[in-house]
Amino acid sequence: MASVRLVEVGPRDGLQNTKSVISTATKIELIRRLRSCGLKTIEATSFVSPKWVPQLADGAQVMSGIGDLIDSSDESYPVLVPNLKGLEAALKAGAREVAVFVSASEGFSRRNNNASVDEALKRAGEVARRVKGTNVKLRGYISSVIACPFDGPTHPNQVLKVTQTLLDMGCYEISLGDTTGVGTPAQVKRLLETILASVPASQIAGHFHDTYGQALANVLIAYQMGIRVFDCSIAGLGGCPYAPGAKGNLATEDVAYMFEKMGVQTGVKLDMVAEVGSWISGELNIPSASRAGPALLATRNRTARDTTGKIPAGVPTLKWSVVKDHETYLVERAGSNMRITLARPRNGNALTLAMLSSLTQLIQAAAGDKEIRCIIITAKGKYFCTGMDISPSGATSASDRQAKEDQFHGLRNLFDAIDNAPQTIVAMITGPCLGGGVGLAMACDVRIAIETATFTLSETKLGLVPAVISKYLIREWGIPRSREAMLTARPVGCQELLDAGVIHGVAPDAASLITLMEDKIFRIQQCAPGASAQAKDLVRVGWKLPGSTKQDATISDIYYHMTQPSQEAQYGLASFRAGNRNVDWSKMTRTTTKL
């Protein structure tokens, strides 16, 4: 059966350009998860100057974290090295395969390698001589093979010249990179006709970026011309920091999907790779650039739910049972999780006084219930919540003082109950939020949303003021954004809030939002309940009284309680020392309850 080899470059090429700081543990976990999908070649990190690529300054730690994998005979974890210094660091860290990189064009070489093409080749030659005769494999990357953002089109003969030089040095394979993603199948064909006239296809790999949506088409033409190795990046992460306009690698999910549907083996488990793409996008708080990944997950969830009502294996399954089905809200439980669904969709889930009071009571009762660990607040219908009920019969129209007081206290009590509850409370935002609906979402600890959701502080348009909600709104959005959004009443988009760190995950559709919710719950459940509650205390005191003696006292109280050590710390550390990296806190809660 026909097959191709996919070289996963996400942990290096994908992450190197990511703005938010990614922990070493996440990088290691990403590599391990990718491996579990069946990927056999995973570019792990780079050993370039941390000044150039600070995101990958922890290359040695990443290599140490995958030390048990590096020696596998049928797997490879190459690392990128620019010169001898990088090579020495990579070898010290245990690398068994290294990759050198050279540009086919002068302009790009000067920016990416800080050297001319000849100088970069000379450095690559030094690396090649150093590894010759050792068991360390050498791969070569050539960038700007179709066009250079600084010099214009690249002539195929120039690419051939650099390819041959790298092969002569001892590279076993040359990855041809359309770094800016401008190439089309016609250009790739022209390039490969030149290259393959002199070099066997088995020594060439394709590395196509998707800036103009041409990556898959370019892979296909290259495949038809005999190329069998393709670089790709999970969730389409990455791009090149020195190539203006370049974004998005070819997503692993997309290329794996295409080949699988063509009957060409990749060894990659599609469902699993789609999950990893969704997971890492959630970790980085960015939407996946893959088309196939989210579609696969949505289809899988939809199909499974429609037919069996269950979530397929691999995703933590939660079976919700109804506890209370009230006219305006629904309460469900799944183990130690509680879900509250606003159920007044005909009125956009506008909050009546009675609803405010019931929701507050529910949260307060849950706060005292050690069996409840995580609370989800979500909604039925088109809107998540349109704020305070402003219908003629609603509270905002009441003129007497008592009604106003009730409304004020009702809103404030609900938001404060959410903030003060020891449980982690997740807002699962299924649609637009307006006015007090924004406040409700902002009082929660974690927020995930459907990507079309918007957040509108519409009060000023009605001659009202976002008074009560301003407490949590300003805490979460900061002053400049809150002020502008209050004064313009514009719908603030999900992406903007995701970029600002206010939203902690977005999903393209309802089914994916449920998967995202399950992922968040899974993580929350892996954290100790008491420690999580105290983390909320630290945030609260750090927000309300920053720099005060009360903040210092709270920090020291919590610290000494933890190091005494607390029962949780004893249990957590004992589990860790016994080799268990995922502590089962529900077990401990049960033991504690029994005691």
Ligand SMILES: CC(C)(COP(=O)([O-])OP(=O)([O-])OC[C@H]1O[C@@H](n2cnc3c(N)ncnc32)[C@H](O)[C@@H]1OP(=O)([O-])[O-])[C@@H](O)C(=O)NCCC(=O)NCCSC(=O)C[C@@](C)(O)CC(=O)[O-]
């Ligand atoms: C949501 C859209 C865009 C839909 O706009 P649309 O799609 O054109 O539909 P619609 O306007 O016909 O709304 C559908 C139904 O939902 C009802 N509805 C909708 N919202 C509410 C509401 N809040 N209260 C009571 N009912 C509401 C609306 O009245 C209607 O019911 P019907 O007339 O068919 O019986 C539109 O209806 C709208 O703009 N609604 C107003 C949203 C708004 O401005 N909310 C802010 C409320 S004030 C507030 O929350 C104060 C607070 C808490 O911030 C104060 C503080 O913090 O101190």
